[in-house]
Amino acid sequence: MTSRERALGWLAGLGLTAGLVMAFGVAPREATQGNVQRIMYLHVPAILVAYLAFGVVLVASVIYLWGRAAGADRLAHASAEVGVVFTGINIATGAIWGKPTWGTWWTWDARLTSTAVLFLVYVGYLLLRGMVDEPDRRARAAAVVGILGAANIPIVHFSVKWWRALHQPSTILGPEPSPIATPIAATLLVNWIAFTLLFAYLLTARMEIARFEETHAG
Amino acid sequence: MTYARRTWIVLWKDLLSERRSKETLNALFFFALLLLFLFQFALGADRERLTAALPGLLWLGFILSGLVGLGRAFLAERENDCWEGLLLVPGDKSAIYLGKVAGNLILMLLVEAILLVLFAVFFDVDLGAHPIRLIVVIGLGTLGFAAVGTLFAAMTAHVRAREVLFPVLLLPVQVPVLLGAVKATEAVLLGEPLGAVGHWLGLLAAADTIYLTVGVLTFDAVLEA
Amino acid sequence: MAANPPIQVIGLRKAFGAHVVLDDVSLEVRPGEAVALVGPNGAGKTTVLRILATLLRPSRGTARVAGYDCAQETERVRAHVGLLAHGTWVYEDLTPLENLKFWATLGGLPRGLDALHGALAAVDLDRVADERVRTFSLGMKRRLALARVVLARPPVLLLDEPHAGLDQRAGKWLDGHLGGFKAAGGAILMTTHSFGRGLGVADRIAILTAGRLAFDAPLHGLTPDDVRRLYELHAENGG
Numbered sequence: 001m002t003s004r005e006r007a008l009g010w011l012a013g014l015g016l017t018a019g020l021v022m023a024f025g026v027a028p029r030e031a032t033q034g035n036v037q038r039i040m041y042l043h044v045p046a047i048l049v050a051y052l053a054f055g056v057v058l059v060a061s062v063i064y065l066w067g068r069a070a071g072a073d074r075l076a077h078a079s080a081e082v083g084v085v086f087t088g089i090n091i092a093t094g095a096i097w098g099k100p101t102w103g104t105w106w107t108w109d110a111r112l113t114s115t116a117v118l119f120l121v122y123v124g125y126l127l128l129r130g131m132v133d134e135p136d137r138r139a140r141a142a143a144v145v146g147i148l149g150a151a152n153i154p155i156v157h158f159s160v161k162w163w164r165a166l167h168q169p170s171t172i173l174g175p176e177p178s179p180i181a182t183p184i185a186a187t188l189l190v191n192w193i194a195f196t197l198l199f200a201y202l203l204t205a206r207m208e209i210a211r212f213e214e215t216h217a218g
Numbered sequence: 219m220t221y222a223r224r225t226w227i228v229l230w231k232d233l234l235s236e237r238r239s240k241e242t243l244n245a246l247f248f249f250a251l252l253l254l255f256l257f258q259f260a261l262g263a264d265r266e267r268l269t270a271a272l273p274g275l276l277w278l279g280f281i282l283s284g285l286v287g288l289g290r291a292f293l294a295e296r297e298n299d300c301w302e303g304l305l306l307v308p309g310d311k312s313a314i315y316l317g318k319v320a321g322n323l324i325l326m327l328l329v330e331a332i333l334l335v336l337f338a339v340f341f342d343v344d345l346g347a348h349p350i351r352l353i354v355v356i357g358l359g360t361l362g363f364a365a366v367g368t369l370f371a372a373m374t375a376h377v378r379a380r381e382v383l384f385p386v387l388l389l390p391v392q393v394p395v396l397l398g399a400v401k402a403t404e405a406v407l408l409g410e411p412l413g414a415v416g417h418w419l420g421l422l423a424a425a426d427t428i429y430l431t432v433g434v435l436t437f438d439a440v441l442e443a
Numbered sequence: 444m445a446a447n448p449p450i451q452v453i454g455l456r457k458a459f460g461a462h463v464v465l466d467d468v469s470l471e472v473r474p475g476e477a478v479a480l481v482g483p484n485g486a487g488k489t490t491v492l493r494i495l496a497t498l499l500r501p502s503r504g505t506a507r508v509a510g511y512d513c514a515q516e517t518e519r520v521r522a523h524v525g526l527l528a529h530g531t532w533v534y535e536d537l538t539p540l541e542n543l544k545f546w547a548t549l550g551g552l553p554r555g556l557d558a559l560h561g562a563l564a565a566v567d568l569d570r571v572a573d574e575r576v577r578t579f580s581l582g583m584k585r586r587l588a589l590a591r592v593v594l595a596r597p598p599v600l601l602l603d604e605p606h607a608g609l610d611q612r613a614g615k616w617l618d619g620h621l622g623g624f625k626a627a628g629g630a631i632l633m634t635t636h637s638f639g640r641g642l643g644v645a646d647r648i649a650i651l652t653a654g655r656l657a658f659d660a661p662l663h664g665l666t667p668d669d670v671r672r673l674y675e676l677h678a679e680n681g682g
Contacts (some may be wrong), residue, residue, distance in 0.1 A: 052387055063421045092431065113393075117393045117394075120389075120390035121390040124383075124390060127383065127387075128374075128377070131378055131383055136442075137442075139440065140440065141373045141374075141377070141440070143436075144373055144432075144440055145373075145387060147436065148369075148429070149391065151428050152391055152425075152428070154427065155424065155425045156393065156394045157266050159394030159395075159397045160393075160394065160397065162417065177236070209274060213368045224548060225449060227544070228549070230545075231541075231545050233536060234536070235534060235536040235537060238536040238575070294535075294536075296530055297534075297535060298531050298533045298534075299530020299532060300534060302530055302532065303530075303532035305498065306496065306498070306526065306676065308518055308522055308550060308551060315548075396456060
């Protein structure tokens with residue numbers, strides 16, 4: 001483990017602890033939903049970081065197609081994996097949150113559906129990578145899916161939004177000024193930073209593993 | 219204008235080959251017929267349920283036949299190493315991509331027309347008195363499908379398990395197009411004017427533009443063996 | 444033109460992962476010359492051709508066609524090279540004329556009916572110009588591939604086992620064409636397995652075994668038996 005990895009690991013751990021403390025200590029108990037609402041502090045940061053991850057996949061994919069740098073491909077792969085994990089966390093925490101509050105594990109509302117589509121696209125990306133042995137062809141094919149998947153995100157967003165809505169109107173990414181109280185906002189922010197640090201740590205660790213695999217497989 | 223000429227010659231070659239062999243078209247025609255039977259068995263004789271589900275059923279039929287048809291998109295190129303020939307062609311290869319998309323689009327539209335006729339005849343459904351509107355909606359939706367489908371077909375042509383990987387990659391990307399197309403088709407079949415679904419048409423057009431652009435920019439990389 | 448030989452390969456190395464296919468191969472072909480690259484299966488002959496044709500990138504070393512680098516200046520190289528590989532690049536449902544028209548249009552070659560018919564006549568296919576290729580024999584398909592190259596008139600020809608699958612008559616006929624191509628100043632690099640007909644119009648022979656060039660000398664004065672003995676000598680020692 002490199003020192004950078006170790007540092008990131010510690011920072012992430014610290015951040016997550018702080019986030020957890022704030023989620024139960026600082027943030028208020030929600031009136032109608034009760035304590036289960038605190039899962040939001042996992043649920044929202046997870047998807048924000050997932051978007052970051054897929055953004056990194058997009059940039060790394062473009063860089064790879066431009067100059068064929070193996071490092072860019074490794075970054076895209078690692079980021080896609082981590083992004084899929086965080087999307088999964090978002091969906092799972094969403095289901096856990098939804099069952100007591102909405103009465104159901106899943107509905108086909110706008111936000112859930114588009115998140116599920118995002119998940120499927122990048123799982124497909126990972127499946128594709130698993131099925132191509134030749135490194136250059138694998139990297140090229142994956143780059144195309146990575147670019148298309150990311151370019152598709154706004155299209156998915158609008159199509160699904162116009163199709164239905166059951167979710168809360170977006171408080172962070174929406175156009176209207178967000179009506180969040182300060183303790184909630186602060187807790188969200190801390191958890192978001194913690195998750196981003198966790199993302200950076202996982203990404204670095206995953207890339208180390210990939211580099212190791214490459215030098216020992218060839 | 220050599221770019222346009224090269225796009226045209228690829229389209230010409232595909233259409234000519236298909237007209238001579240009729241392999242894909244015949245297979246898809248029978249596939250469409252089979253789909254009809256499947257839908258009938260699944261939904262039974264309940265006319266109300268059928269009419270309510272009609273837009274979705276139509277697009278389900280379009281997508282399924284599209285998957286079968288697009289999966290064969292580069293079949294001729296794999297014979298006799300023609301793929302290699304395309305790769306060694308000088309200049310911008312994206313002309314080949316656009317020619318292929320055009321060919322696949324025409325093929326899919328033909329099959330969709332057949333499906334529409336079969337639906338009208340066998341399910342005795344009224345496809346509405348506004349064929350132009352229906353054509354616009356179906357055209358925009360199918361273009362998006364053909365654009366990504368052609369790109370992914372080329373990408374998976376040399377990959378193992380391509381028959382399962384191709385739909386797995388294509389379908390999640392097509393979800394918004396499918397949603398928009400079904401919603402717009404529903405409105406058109408109810409007699410609404412195109413203006414009422416303007417936002418959907420705009421979205422489809424935006425999606426089509428994005429997909430074609432990504433295809434044009436990345437086809438060179440995809441074609442390399 | 445001495446500064447830029449039609450085909451030049453220096454220290455070429457190609458590895459697929461851990462598997463080394465070519466190891467330090469150097470070769471040159473001059474205008475009007477035909478070199479036969481001979482070697483057992485897996486020696487790397489096709490790999491050399493594919494690198495020169497810009498279908499593969501070398502792991503190390505340089506490959507040049509008419510002075511242009513095959514890895515860096517692929518478009519220029521593609522304009523100077525005609526490739527006749529195992530695949531004939533033929534669309535089965537089209538006629539020879541239509542096939543030529545397709546490749547000519549894509550390649551920016553002369554596409555007028557006169558030019559197309561001329562190329563077909565040169566390979567003796569103009570009588571069947573309007574029949575579907577699906578009915579053709581392998582020899583006829585190979586001739587169609589050659590017609591494509593005739594139309595393009597590249598200065599360099601890369602041939603992968605050009606005599607494979609051809610009968611006596613077609614083989615003689617191919618040699619005639621290649622002879623004419625050489626006489627016009629073209630350069631040929633071809634791979635082959637056999638020593639009789641397969642050497643055809645070759646002026647030099649290069650023996651490639653286990654990724655290395657074991658022998659490279661003119662064929663002048665050598666009989667097919669001499670060649671076979673040389674081959675066995677080097678192929679046995681190769682590695």
